[in-house]
Structures are given as structure tokens and as C-alpha cells.
Amino acid sequence: MTDPEIYDGLTSILRQVFDDPELVATPDLSAHDVAEWDSFNHINIVVASEMRFGVSFRSSELEDLKNVGDFVALIRDKKAA
Template sequence: MTEPEIFDGLTAILRQVFDDPGIVATPDLSARDVAEWDSFNHINIVVAAEMRFGVSFKSSELEELRNVGDFAALIQAKTRP
């Protein structure tokens, strides 16, 4: 899966979770940038990403993430053949 495909998928997920058609997944975007990004919505994002990209995340992997760019890189690593 390409990086643009992952960011497009993450944008769709973020728009759905936050009910905001203007939000765009960028590498630097983080929970600090979105007022509604709380622990509940964080879980919703992770579960939606697992379903959309067909991957599973370990808690230890998620604890290392600092922004959407880190999340996209993790997804890309897990979807490589």
C-alpha cells in the first residue's frame, strides 16, 4: 500500500470519527491539534484503521506513536508484502 493511499484512508477515518469533512490527515497532525481527539476517539481511530487496512496493532506499538505520520508509517510497515 502506498503512502498516499494510507493518508487518504486515514483522512476518511478522521473525517468520520470527528464528523469534520475538512480535516486532513497530514504527517504532523496529532491529538493536540484536534480538540475532540480524546481517548475514546483515539480508540475509534485505531479500530477503524485496523478494519480499513486489515492490520492489528499491539499496545506497545501504539504507545510509540507521536503523530499521524508515525501511524501511517506503522500501517505501511504492516501492509508490506
């Protein structure tokens, strides 16, 4: 799976979770950039990503993420394993 495919999938997830058709997943995008990105929506993003990409995340892996770019790298690494 390529990074552009992962970004496209995350864009779809973010648009659905936040009900914002204009939202685009970019490497620097973080929870600080989206007012509605609270802990509940964070869990929704993680669960939707696990389902969409067929991966599972450990809490410790998610704690180190700073932005969407980090999340894409994590997904890519899990898909390659």
C-alpha cells in the same frame, strides 16, 4: 499500499470520527491539534484503521506514536510484512 493511499484512508476515518469534512490527515497532525481527540476517539481511530487496512496493532506499538506520520509508517510496515 502507498503512503498517499494510507493518508487518504486515514483522512476518511478522521473525518468520520470527528464529523469534520475539512479535516485532512497530514504527517504532523496529532491529538493535540484536534480538540475532540480524546482516548475514546483514539480507540475509534485505531479500530477503524485496523478494519480499513486489514492490520492489527499491539498496545506497545501505539504507545510510541507521536503523530499521524508515525501511524502511517506503522501501517505501511504492517502491510509490507
